[in-house]
Amino acid sequence: MAGSASEYIQHHLQNLTYGKLPAGYERADGSVMSEAGWTMAHNAREASDMGFWAVHVDSLGWAVALGVLFLFIFRMAAKRATSGQPSGLQNFVEILIEFVDTSVKETFHGRNKVIAPLSLTIFCWVFLMNLMDLVPVDFLPQLFHLMGLEYMKVVPTTDVNVTLGMSLSVFFLIIYYSIKVKGVGGFLGELTLHPFSSDNLFLKILLVPVNFLLEGVSLLAKPISLALRLFGNLYAGELIFILIALLPFWAQWALSVPWAIFHILIITLQAFIFMMLTIVYLSMAHEDSH
Amino acid sequence: MNINLTMIGQAIAFFIFVVFCMKYVWPPIMAALQERQKKIADGLAASDRAARDLELAQEKSAQELREAKQQAAGLIEQANKRAAQIVEASKDDARKEGQKLIEQAKAEIEQERNQARDALRAEIAAIAVAGAEKILETSVDANKHSEMLDKLAAEL
Numbered sequence: 001m002a003g004s005a006s007e008y009i010q011h012h013l014q015n016l017t018y019g020k021l022p023a024g025y026e027r028a029d030g031s032v033m034s035e036a037g038w039t040m041a042h043n044a045r046e047a048s049d050m051g052f053w054a055v056h057v058d059s060l061g062w063a064v065a066l067g068v069l070f071l072f073i074f075r076m077a078a079k080r081a082t083s084g085q086p087s088g089l090q091n092f093v094e095i096l097i098e099f100v101d102t103s104v105k106e107t108f109h110g111r112n113k114v115i116a117p118l119s120l121t122i123f124c125w126v127f128l129m130n131l132m133d134l135v136p137v138d139f140l141p142q143l144f145h146l147m148g149l150e151y152m153k154v155v156p157t158t159d160v161n162v163t164l165g166m167s168l169s170v171f172f173l174i175i176y177y178s179i180k181v182k183g184v185g186g187f188l189g190e191l192t193l194h195p196f197s198s199d200n201l202f203l204k205i206l207l208v209p210v211n212f213l214l215e216g217v218s219l220l221a222k223p224i225s226l227a228l229r230l231f232g233n234l235y236a237g238e239l240i241f242i243l244i245a246l247l248p249f250w251a252q253w254a255l256s257v258p259w260a261i262f263h264i265l266i267i268t269l270q271a272f273i274f275m276m277l278t279i280v281y282l283s284m285a286h287e288d289s290h
Numbered sequence: 291m292n293i294n295l296t297m298i299g300q301a302i303a304f305f306i307f308v309v310f311c312m313k314y315v316w317p318p319i320m321a322a323l324q325e326r327q328k329k330i331a332d333g334l335a336a337s338d339r340a341a342r343d344l345e346l347a348q349e350k351s352a353q354e355l356r357e358a359k360q361q362a363a364g365l366i367e368q369a370n371k372r373a374a375q376i377v378e379a380s381k382d383d384a385r386k387e388g389q390k391l392i393e394q395a396k397a398e399i400e401q402e403r404n405q406a407r408d409a410l411r412a413e414i415a416a417i418a419v420a421g422a423e424k425i426l427e428t429s430v431d432a433n434k435h436s437e438m439l440d441k442l443a444a445e446l
Contacts, residue, residue: 019294048292056296063300067307071315078318083325090322097319117312125307156300161293165300 005246010044012137012242015159016151017047019054042150058152059159066128066156067121074124096124103276108283115282118173122166123275129156130234130267134260137241157234157270163227170278171223177285186288191215222281226274233270237263411443418442 018040025033028042040057041047047054077093086094100120108115132155144152156162178187192208194215237259244255419439 015292015296017292017294050292050294052294054292054294054296055299056294060296060299060303064303067303071307071310074311074315074319078315081318081322083322083329086322086326090319093319094323097316098323101320114308114312117316118308120316121304121308121311125304159296161296162300164293165297166304168297169301169304 008246009239009242011151012141013153013239014044014151015047015056015153016058016149017041017050017054018057019047019050021046021050025049056153056159056161058154059156059162062132062154063125063129063156063162066132067125070121070124070128074120096120100275104279107276107279108286110283110286112177112282112286114173115279118282119275119279122278123271126157126166126230126274127268127271129162130271132156133158133234133237133241133263133267136256137238137245155234155238157230158238160227160231160235163231164223166274167223167227167230170226170281174219174222174281174285177282181286182288191219222277226277226281230270230274233266237266415439415443 018038020036020038021027021033023033023036027033028046033039041050041054073089074093077090080087081090097120100123101116104116104119135154140154141152153159175187178190182190192212192215193204194211196207196211198204198207240259241256244252244259247255
């Protein structure tokens with residue numbers, strides 16, 4: 001039972017991976033790759049041996065599908081948007097948009113056309129990806145197993161690649177706007193001349209490495225913490241759902257229902273936090289605080 | 291927890307979604323929202339204006355009513371005064387007419403009295419002459435004594 005339980009968990013945490021294996025690689029079924037090529041990984045070892053040149057088809061597929069769903073719904077509402085009496089869908093979309101717009105306006109005081117739509121996309125997309133966590137853990141993997149796919153991880157945000165992909169995009173935006181608003185010199189000055197500064201030129205130069213270390217760490221911590229917070233919360237949540245699924249079927253509801261209800265809060269909160277921190281970081285990038 | 295191309299794929303998808311959202315989702319909904327806000331603000335302003343107009347109209351109508359009442363009161367007063375004047379004037383006229391009639395009557399009476407007196411005087415003169423004739427037994431030449439007779443008549 002212990003072995004099968006850990007296998008069950010491992011299986012659930014394995015992404016469907018499509019990647020490149022080197023020539024001469026021994027596959028899980030004992031065959032050997034005659035030449036380097038792209039193929040679907042058959043087990044966790046193959047997936048990790050693919051290294052960087054691999055794609056988690058399930059994470060990316062669900063992420064894109066959910067993003068398209070979000071944009072489809074919102075585009076539909078946008079096409080029908082009227083200034084008269086709004087329909088149900090328009091009402092719903094408007095509530096979300098007003099909510100995001102208020103959040104952005106409260107935090108970000110500059111003029112930037114990108115931040116509000118960016119925040120809306122982050123909030124809705126991350127929320128939808130998190131929402132997949134509430135689908136019973138065996139439901140979709142089993143369905144895809146019947147269709148012949150070995151692995152299927154349906155919650156994209158439990159894949160650190162997905163959260164890192166988003167947080168690094170935000171990171172590049174932070175750097176882009178920092179340089180755009182403050183100039184290269186201003187940005188470098190912010191990195192090297194603070195928090196410690198001196199009127200003495202020699203001391204100032206001496207403090208540059210110290211400052212750069214401190215500011216560099218705090219700058220790099222932004223995308224890393226942004227990605228790992230979301231990933232960690234959802235990964236842990238998913239893991240607990242998987243553990244609950246190990247219980248006898250008649251006892252599962254006693255734990256899974258309270259956890260799912262609690263998780264409704266978590267997935268919304270995590271989507272909101274990701275959005276809010278993005279706004280805060282970008283507004284910091286726009287401000288000449290020093 | 292393998293870091294791999296998925297990250298890049300996700301970043302590309304993210305970029306495309308954000309651009310789509312920025313171009314085709316955010317602006318039309320925002321425009322609709324702002325337009326509705328403006329409509330509502332306009333509507334509220336219009337209703338405010340209408341309420342103010344109504345108040346003004348009410349005030350104006352009340353004032354006009356007051357003025358009309360005043361005017362009516364003035365007219366009635368004027369009419370009363372005029373009526374009193376007319377009555378007074380007609381009373382005056384009547385009094386004058388009466389006075390005139392009385393004076394006319396008096397004048398007529400005076401005239402008639404004078405006529406009667408004159409007639410009487412003439413008769414008295416004749417009677418006096420006749421009496422004197424009887425007394426004197428002679429005829430009195432009326433022509434000779436006419437001066438004396440006239441004097442006598444004047445004394446009567």
